[in-house]
Structure formats: C-alpha cells, structure tokens
Amino acid sequence: MQWEINPSPNHDGNFLASKINALTWLDGKPSVWAACEFNSMRNLRKLFQQKHEIEKDNLYLSSYWKMGQSEEEHKTAKRIDNEQNHSVKQS
Numbered sequence: 001m002q003w004e005i006n007p008s009p010n011h012d013g014n015f016l017a018s019k020i021n022a023l024t025w026l027d028g029k030p031s032v033w034a035a036c037e038f039n040s041m042r043n044l045r046k047l048f049q050q051k052h053e054i055e056k057d058n059l060y061l062s063s064y065w066k067m068g069q070s071e072e073e074h075k076t077a078k079r080i081d082n083e084q085n086h087s088v089k090q091s
Contacts, residue, residue, distance in 0.1 A: 013039025
C-alpha cells in the first residue's frame with residue numbers, strides 16, 4: 001500500500017497515473033484498489049486496463065468526489081461514466 005497526496009490538485013487528474021507510471025512494474029498478477037477524485041479514477045482505469053491489462057476481477061476503482069462539483073453532480077457524472085464504461089466493454 002502506498003499513500004499519495006497531491007500537493008496541488010487540478011482538474012486533469014494525472015497525478016496518480018504519473019506516480020504509477022514511475023513505478024517498476026513487477027511480474028505477476030496484481031490486484032489494484034484505489035479510491036480518489038473522479039478524473040484521477042478515469043485516468044487510472046485507462047492505465048490499468050490498457051497499459052497493464054489488469055483483469056476486471058482484480059481491479060477496483062472508485063471516485064469519492066469530482067473536483068468543482070456538488071455531491072449530486074458527482075453522483076450523476078459517476079453514473080453516466082459507469083454506464084458508458086460498461087457499454088463499451090459489452091460491445
């Protein structure tokens with residue numbers, strides 16, 4: 001487990017993905033769990049699914065907030081993103 005705190009958060013959500021990219025990727029079949037800001041979650045999902053090919057059963061990513069949005073706006077964005085992400089995987 002590794003905690004990362006972004007000293008200057010912004011809307012691009014690249015901080016966590018850049019930290020992951022800086023790590024040495026070990027052989028094996030990792031399990032990943034992350035809870036973070038919405039845009040960071042989307043960047044991590046793309047990184048882990050496309051670059052590292054983490055299997056869905058070994059990947060849990062969730063956003064707890066979205067920068068600049070209310071809780072209700074975040075819930076709506078999260079629901080839409082979830083629907084789009086699942087529809088892409090099923091087609």
